[in-house]
Amino acid sequence: xxxxxxxxxxxxxxxxxxxxxxRVLIDCGFGVRxxxxxxxxIGVAPxxxxxxxxxxxxxxxxxxxxxxxxxxRIPVWxxxxxxxxxxxxxxxxEHVYGFDSHDAFAIGDLEIRPFPVxxxxxxxxxxxxxxxxxxxxxxTDLGVSTPCVEASLSGCDALVLECNHDxxxxxxxxxxxxxxxxxxxxxxxxxxxxxxxxxxxxxxxxLQHILAAHLSQQNNTPGRARAALAGALGCDPDWIGIADxxxxxxxxxxx
Numbered sequence: 001x002x003x004x005x006x007x008x009x010x011x012x013x014x015x016x017x018x019x020x021x022x023r024v025l026i027d028c029g030f031g032v033r034x035x036x037x038x039x040x041x042i043g044v045a046p047x048x049x050x051x052x053x054x055x056x057x058x059x060x061x062x063x064x065x066x067x068x069x070x071x072x073r074i075p076v077w078x079x080x081x082x083x084x085x086x087x088x089x090x091x092x093x094e095h096v097y098g099f100d101s102h103d104a105f106a107i108g109d110l111e112i113r114p115f116p117v118x119x120x121x122x123x124x125x126x127x128x129x130x131x132x133x134x135x136x137x138x139x140t141d142l143g144v145s146t147p148c149v150e151a152s153l154s155g156c157d158a159l160v161l162e163c164n165h166d167x168x169x170x171x172x173x174x175x176x177x178x179x180x181x182x183x184x185x186x187x188x189x190x191x192x193x194x195x196x197x198x199x200x201x202x203x204x205x206x207l208q209h210i211l212a213a214h215l216s217q218q219n220n221t222p223g224r225a226r227a228a229l230a231g232a233l234g235c236d237p238d239w240i241g242i243a244d245x246x247x248x249x250x251x252x253x254x255x
Contacts, residue, residue: 167193
C-alpha cells in the first residue's frame with residue numbers, strides 16, 4: 001500500500017492511495033488539465049483511477065471532481081449530505097454513490113472507513129483507508145478533535161494531518177475578523193497546537209509516516225508545523241513530512 005499527494009491547501013487538494021489493483025483519489029480541487037498534470041508527476045494516468053472520494057462540498061476539495069470524473073469516467077463517492085449540496089453537478093453522471101458518514105465500504109482492494117468531523121459543511125467526513133494489512137488516516141478540514149476522530153485514527157500506520165495555521169500568525173494577520181473567527185472556530189481548521197494535542201492522544205506505535213497537510217500559505221510555515229508535531233511524538237522535526245500546495249508529496253510506502 002502506498003499514497004501520495006498532488007497538492008494540499010486552500011487552492012486545491014488531492015491525495016492518491018493505492019493497493020493491489022485499486023487506486024483512489026481523495027478529493028480533487030484542481031481543474032481537469034491541472035489534475036492530469038499533477039497526477040502525471042507521480043506517474044498516475046487518470047484512467048487508472050478506480051474512484052474519487054469526496055470529503056465535503058468546499059471548492060478546494062470538490063471543485064474539480066465533476067469535470068474530471070466525467071472526462072475520464074471515474075466513479076465518485078460522497079456522503080448523502082454532500083450529495084445534497086452538489087448533486088446537480090453530477091446529474092449527468094451514471095456512477096455517483098452516496099454513503100453515510102459512519103458506514104464503511106469497499107472499493108476493489110481497499111476498504112474505506114469514513115468518520116464525521118466538525119467542519120462548516122453539510123456532512124463532512126475524513127477517511128481511514130486500509131488494505132487489510134495497513135491503515136492510512138487522512139484528517140484535514142476540521143475545527144476541533146472529537147472522541148470519534150481519535151478512535152478512528154488510533155493505531156494507523158500513516159497519518160496525513162491538518163496543521164492549517166499558527167494561532168499567533170492568524171491573530172496578527174490582515175484577515176478580516178470574521179474570517180479569523182471562522183478559521184479558528186470549532187467548525188473551522190485545526191491549528192498546529194491542536195494538531196499536536198490530537199496526535200499526542202493517539203496510539204502511534206505503528207506509525208511509519210506522518211505528513212502535515214493543508215498548511216495556510218499566509219498563516220503558517222512548514223517549520224512551525226513540523227516543530228509542533230515533532231514535539232508531540234518526541235522525534236526529530238525532519239522526520240515530519242509536509243504536503244504543500246504546489247507539489248504535495250511523493251509516494252510513501254507502507255511496509
